[in-house]
Amino acid sequence: MREIIYIQAGSLANYTAQHFWNTQEAYFTYDDDGSDEKKEEPLVDHDISFREGLSPKSGESTYCPRALIFDWKDNFGALRADLYSDAGEDNAVTNLWYFLAGTGHSDQLLICLSRNGDVVEYRQEQMPKSKYQENLEFESEEVDDAQRDVQKDTVESHGKSDIRFWSDYSRVYYHPGSLHKLAEPPDWQDTKGDWNYGQELFRRYDQGIQIMNDTWSFGAFVDSMLTLLRDDNPKLTCLTLPFLSPVVTGEISDDRAMRIAVNDALCIRNLKSLSTLSVPLQSPSLWKQDTWSSDLEADIQNSYHASAILASHIESVTLPLRTKRGTVDLRDLCNSVAYPANVPFVHLSGILPVPTSITELAFDERMHDFSKVHGTDETSTVYVRRDTSRGFTGRDRIRYDAWQEKSGVPIALYDITHAPALPIPTSFPPILKISGLSPSSAARTARCLSSLYSTSATSRLLSAHASFIDECIKRKKDFAGVMGIEIDEIRELTNDLWAMRDAYHVEGDVEEEELHEESDDEE
Structure with a gap:
């Protein structure tokens, strides 16, 4: 068994990752009734993604995600931090302000000396827990009722969520060492897309100062972190899912948007050498709702909703890494879909939920590409594909096979994993229409199809930024x-992007024999 370390940085990344971890928590089976009845074997090996320990407060066994989480301090909200410390003590610490005399810097404890020398403390008001977290603490053993009540209280009238932060719907405990809170820049400093700021931020963190930051600003931060990891361990396998900015390269009219777009381009270019496999994801603000979203009642401009959709597909396509009987490791997964190997970028697409009576035509109509460049609808060539189905019936599998045969992807170059339906924890937003949910009231699940694939469409992402x-x-x-970047570096950037783009075959140029040869070499 080999563990996977998960690194997540920024707001949308953490919204998505929280749904991912909640789904992982749903795979745990708890035997509280003490019966000797044989239990069903768990689907996943929890030790791959979780670490086991003992809570010194209660002595109970705990499982914590193997995660490093970076975000602005305020974005952590009222995250439960009482796993390895007394809750009362934790609250006393996290809700204090301190003032360093002569520096003007404040954090959590403001101490003033009165005229008679007494110390006066001013404490910050504690961040209230979300309704979901309050309900979770009192969740009863009556699973059906509890799930319905918690789900109902998670949503306000008119379907508007009370979720303020990604931690508001967390169902897992994090080890304190996983949480890295970065000091937010002052309001007057705009750091989105600031490459130099992100690198400086990581250098300060690397020197031991705890800080945190966000997606567009985190591009340079993660770049610096991966560079150091590569220096220490050049053979490290790394799967990266960068959430791109909402800036559209063809619609930029000011310097700020230009800076953000160039920041995206730098991230993409550098991931070529830093990451084993990268899955660039377009901003939800650029998603175009169509047939693919007909069974969703989601506000895609809401991070809580959009991240739940992304997390469902990310969790599914990486499920083979965690199954008990699986033989796929992270390098196998990356190598199986990376084509061309020297430009390891792939797309993520999927259907959520899969209709109960899906047809071959519906596979094409409902499959949504979350990596596709905004405004591009041209046909493209799929080179290699790896799919995961959740909750498919025998008839669904037959229709899937028929659809796959018509796709043109050689049978040797695609892989399918059929798995049980996707668990839908109570923290999941109510965005799935009832028709897309399992009829079972005991376990809320959904059927879905998720896919990782290399495609000629990636060249459009590269050419859009290069152009x-x-x-x-x-x-x-x-x-x-x-x-703060010299023109020579910018020219080198655009030359690199065009070279990466040229590595992809244009429509119709890919030779099946070449793909077969590459597949045989990997074996």
Whole structure:
């Protein structure tokens, strides 16, 4: 058994990861009735993604995610931190302010000396827990009623969620060492897309100062972290899912948007050498609702909703890494879909929920590509694909096989894992129409199909950024003044992006024999 360490940084990444961990928690089986009845073997090996320990407070066995979590301090909300410390003591610490005389820096404890020398403490008001967390603490053994009550209280009238932070719907305990809270920059400092700021932030963290930050700003931060990891362990296997900014390269009119777009381009270019496999994901604000979302009642502009959709597919496509009887490790998964191998970028797509009577045509209509560049609907070639189905019946599998045969992907170059339906914990937002849920009231589940695949469509992502930067160079944009990056570095960036783009075959150029040869070499 080999563990996987999960690194997540930024708001949308942590919203998505929280749904991912809640789903992992749903795979745990608890034997509280003391019966000798034989229990069903768990689907996943929890030790791959969780670490076991003992809570010194209660002496109970606990499982914590093997995760490193980075975010702005305020984005952690009222995250439960009482696993390895007394809750009362924790509250006393986390809700204090301190003031360093002569520095002007404040954090949590403000101490003032009165005229008679007494110490006066001013404490920050404690962040209230979400309704979901309050209900979770009192969740009864009557699972059906508890699930319904918690789900009902998680949503306000008119279907609007009371979720304020990604921690508001957490169902897991995190080890204190997993949580890394970064000091938020002042309001007057705009750091989104600031590459130099992100690198400086990580350098400060690397020197021992605990800080945290967000998706667009975290691009350079994670880049610096991966660079150090690569220096220490060049053979480290790394699966990366970068959440791209909502900036559309063809619609940029100001320097701030330009900076953010170039930041995205730097992230993409550097992941080529830093990550074993990268799955770039478009911002939910750019998703176009269509047939794929007909069984969803989701507000895709709401991070709580959009991240639940993403997490369902991310959890499913990586499920083979965690199954008890699985033989797939992280490097196997990455190598199986990386084509061309020297530009290891793939797309994520899926159907959630899968209709009860899906047809071959519906597979095409409902499959949504979360990596596709905004505004591109041209056909593309799929080179290699790895799918995971959840809750498929025998008839569903027959229809899936028929659909797959028509896709044109050679049978040797695609893989399918059929698994039980996707667990839907009570923390999941009520975005699935009833028709998409399992009829079982004892265990809320959903049917879905998720896919990782290499495709010629990736070239459009690369060419979109390369073309945009070329246009900025022609217009003599002040990169040094706006970003602190010299023009020679920018020219090198665009040349690298065009070279990566050229590594992909254009429509119709890929030779099946070449793909077979590469597949045989990996074996």
